[in-house]
Amino acid sequence: MAQAYQPLTDEGAIQYVRQLPGLFEQTAELVNREIGDGNLNLVFHIVDQQSDKSVIIKQALPYARVVGESWPLTLDRARIESETLKKEAERAPGLVPKVFHYDPVMALTVMEDLSDHIILRTGLIQRQRYPRLAEDIATFLAHTLFFTSDYYLDPASKKELVRQFINPELCNITEGLVFTDPYYDADTNSFNPHIRPQVEAIWSDAVLKREVATLKESFMTKAQALLHGDLHTGSIMVTDSSTKVIDPEFAFVGPIGFDIGAFLANLFLSFASHEGQPGSITERREYQVWLLETAQQTWHRFEQQFRTLWQEHVRDEMWKTPGYVDQVLQEILVDSIGFAGCKMMRRVIGLAPVADLETIEDERVRAEAERLALHIGRECVLQRRSITDGDALVHLVQSIAAQKEVQI
Numbered sequence: 001m002a003q004a005y006q007p008l009t010d011e012g013a014i015q016y017v018r019q020l021p022g023l024f025e026q027t028a029e030l031v032n033r034e035i036g037d038g039n040l041n042l043v044f045h046i047v048d049q050q051s052d053k054s055v056i057i058k059q060a061l062p063y064a065r066v067v068g069e070s071w072p073l074t075l076d077r078a079r080i081e082s083e084t085l086k087k088e089a090e091r092a093p094g095l096v097p098k099v100f101h102y103d104p105v106m107a108l109t110v111m112e113d114l115s116d117h118i119i120l121r122t123g124l125i126q127r128q129r130y131p132r133l134a135e136d137i138a139t140f141l142a143h144t145l146f147f148t149s150d151y152y153l154d155p156a157s158k159k160e161l162v163r164q165f166i167n168p169e170l171c172n173i174t175e176g177l178v179f180t181d182p183y184y185d186a187d188t189n190s191f192n193p194h195i196r197p198q199v200e201a202i203w204s205d206a207v208l209k210r211e212v213a214t215l216k217e218s219f220m221t222k223a224q225a226l227l228h229g230d231l232h233t234g235s236i237m238v239t240d241s242s243t244k245v246i247d248p249e250f251a252f253v254g255p256i257g258f259d260i261g262a263f264l265a266n267l268f269l270s271f272a273s274h275e276g277q278p279g280s281i282t283e284r285r286e287y288q289v290w291l292l293e294t295a296q297q298t299w300h301r302f303e304q305q306f307r308t309l310w311q312e313h314v315r316d317e318m319w320k321t322p323g324y325v326d327q328v329l330q331e332i333l334v335d336s337i338g339f340a341g342c343k344m345m346r347r348v349i350g351l352a353p354v355a356d357l358e359t360i361e362d363e364r365v366r367a368e369a370e371r372l373a374l375h376i377g378r379e380c381v382l383q384r385r386s387i388t389d390g391d392a393l394v395h396l397v398q399s400i401a402a403q404k405e406v407q408i
């Protein structure tokens with residue numbers, strides 16, 4: 001075990017897992033590849049060529065990988081990630097990778113290798129359909145969020161949970177990159193020059209910015225439940241029959257709608273991207289229908305499961321008042337749609353774009369998809385309070401896409 005933090009080399013990662021009890025035989029022929037493709041961390045894939053047994057080591061760097069050493073970042077995010085994965089495994093068994101080992105000094109987690117899965121975003125770009133996706137994500141959301149909220153936990157345990165998952169540096173990234181930088185001419189922004197008029201319209205839209213300001217305040221103050229904190233389609237790995245949620249280093253106790261909104265936003269970003277991805281119009285339209293059905297089903301099944309958990313477990317007598325759960329769920333839906341809107345606009349205007357849009361090679365074609373994403377994002381923020389169910393949400397997205405001239 002290392003006495004001081006150091007980033008692992010390829011060989012160091014092999015030596016590290018070799019000395020951990022219970023993982024590999026002494027005779028194991030270990031090979032290693034660094035496969036990290038995210039913005040922040042190192043990820044090593046280590047395989048025993050004799051037995052085919054494999055593990056993943058994820059190690060935090062003391063800075064944000066995408067920017068470099070000029071952006072220092074806490075190593076505590078590795079603790080947040082491993083402790084969140086363990087909590088999620090208790091409440092949503094089978095939907096997260098197993099944690100084998102966590103090392104606070106090396107800021108690393110050794111976990112189950114999910115290389116038989118692919119990153120959902122990649123699957124969506126390839127227009128794959130995942131029959132279990134809506135149900136599994138709804139289950140993950142309903143269970144992880146309900147059981148870490150005041151609706152279930154006693155007040156002292158809930159406040160201890162808030163303390164355990166104080167995550168100021170990672171929250172600060174979201175506060176900046178999601179809720180502030182896209183709304184002015186920030187240095188961190190990076191967008192397609194063909195959409196500058198639409199981006200400038202957003203910068204000067206005071207009505208929109210007041211609504212985003214409200215959502216930012218909710219993100220910072222509404223300590224409802226332990227969130228994953230970054231539930232985009234790059235944080236979900238899938239096969240036809242399995243769904244796993246990875247990468248909860250942005251976890252903290254925040255508004256329930258933030259996780260739901262992140263997932264919906266990324267389905268809608270994929271929806272917009274298929275305006276510009278290659279393929280016949282029929283193929284693309286049919287896939288867009290599947291994406292919207294998945295969004296609708298995710299909300300529908302989340303709501304049903306959350307209601308069931310509420311009926312069985314809600315703790316406080318006042319919250320058993322008839323109609324209160326309906327009010328709570330309506331507020332969660334409105335928050336989710338608002339956060340979804342912000343999450344869409346940040347991926348078009350700000351740092352850290354998404355491959356769904358970036359893989360559209362022709363930048364004029366990409367601009368059309370990006371304008372649609374901005375338009376959906378803006379309307380989600382502005383119209384969120386008038387939406388009462390998943391059907392109405394899907395209808396909103398469809399009606400925006402159906403407009404011939406997309407104007408912001």
Ligand SMILES: Nc1ncnc2c1ncn2[C@@H]1O[C@H](COP(=O)(O)OP(=O)(O)O)[C@@H](O)[C@H]1O
Nearest residue numbers: 037038039040041043056097112113114115247
């Ligand atoms: N448990 C795992 N099994 C297999 N591959 C993984 C696993 N965890 C991460 N990866 C791979 O590493 C990549 C980066 O991981 P991620 O946790 O998203 O890192 P970051 O925090 O830097 O974004 C993922 O996109 C995925 O390809």
Ligand SMILES: CSC[C@H]1O[C@H](OP(=O)(O)O)[C@H](O)[C@@H]1O
Nearest residue numbers: 038039040064066177230234352
């Ligand atoms: C400088 S961090 C940018 C961006 O990256 C994170 O995503 P991931 O760790 O999955 O790559 C998060 O969404 C941050 O906002």
